[in-house]
Amino acid sequence: MHVAQPGVSAQIRRLERELGQELLDRSGRSVRLTEVGAAVLPYARAALAAVAGARLAVDELTGLVRGHVAVGTVTSHNVDLPALLAAFHEDHPAVEITLAEDNSDHLIDALRGGRLDAAIIALGATPPPGLEIHIVADESIAAAVSHRDDLARTYLI
Template sequence: MEIRQLEYFVAVAEHGGFSRAAEHLHIVQSAVSQQVQRLEHELGVRLFDRSTRLVRLSGAGERLLPEARALLDAAGRISQVAAGVVAGEDGVLRLGTIHETGGRLYKALNKLAAAAPRVQVRLIEAAPAERIEAVRSGQLDAALVRGLATSPGVRFLPIWTSPLYVALPADHPVSSGSVVHREQLKELEQLPLRLAARQNNPPFYDLIEALCHTAGIKPPPGPPFTNLLTTLTAIGVGAPSWTIFYEVSTLPSVHRVAIRALDQPAITTSLAVPARRPVPALHHLLDALTGIA
């Protein structure tokens, strides 16, 4: 069964004959007759009662006519949706997401919904490396990532920056100010630095390693950073140590621990997209993300 056959069937029914249907469709009458006959053969029913002067719907034709119209309407909707997807005004975006503060992502999604209401976003959580690989392979249409700027087969579009924070013993001299300047990191060089293993978050680990190199320090490695609250608690009650982190929730208050913003560098969040032609609707998402940055 073909869509064209259903179109011809409906045209004959609505215009009262094969010749009028052919005129409406701008084709020859024989083509209409052949396609309707093929449809009747495939369905195993007679759709029209034919005479030399009249063409009328049979009982089977009357029953099948509304079904044919419904199918043609559905086919039309499919074409409309497909056209919207091509134009970037419709579709589903599979977005790899991150934990972040301030509700920026959800503000952007609200902005996107207002600008392109037919574009849906499906949020998918995954580790940083998995997100990048999913963008590269096409399993994700885009992903938010922190601290990474290059990867084969992927483009990175900077969205916003977030400050880094230093957590250190509250009685350490560096904690006396409201901000830790990069040159002050020299005063922390002898204390163990708590970082998660590089494989957990390579871009962030490399950023901190580059920061230490630029500051001319090589602090001894401390116990691994597990989660923020556990690590801060260990800094407060254990042997002196420190860590650097970015904010993913409200900054906690922990006894005997000072949290100070680091003056530089900030960490950049980017939208990773395929290097090949991206999904058309992505420009709406990019506009929404940059609009609230």
């Protein structure tokens, strides 16, 4: 909702004045719903849901996409992620983007667990099962070893 606490308090007090009843018991350090507040709560939730529904209906008509996308990435890759995310944000300004950085195994676990929506990962010879994979960059990685090392006689490591 992106509303600061003082703004929420002012709105609640305004509603209390309009109803002529206290909705919250503000005694001591805790704040609890009064009996009237508990009776009003389902209607307040329904009103918020109605506003969200109205916003969704307007967004569908205007083509605006809202929401949140969680993206994970490995530390080292040749994808221009800032440019990619900036382009996405330009196309979808109402979508909040969060970025997580970790190793590929943890990112894959986060994808499977629903904590990430997409991830830039390092891909081995066998793609991880259960995920839709799209190659966005193909890079060669070389190992440099001394010509005297046993690995120097091996083409693939």
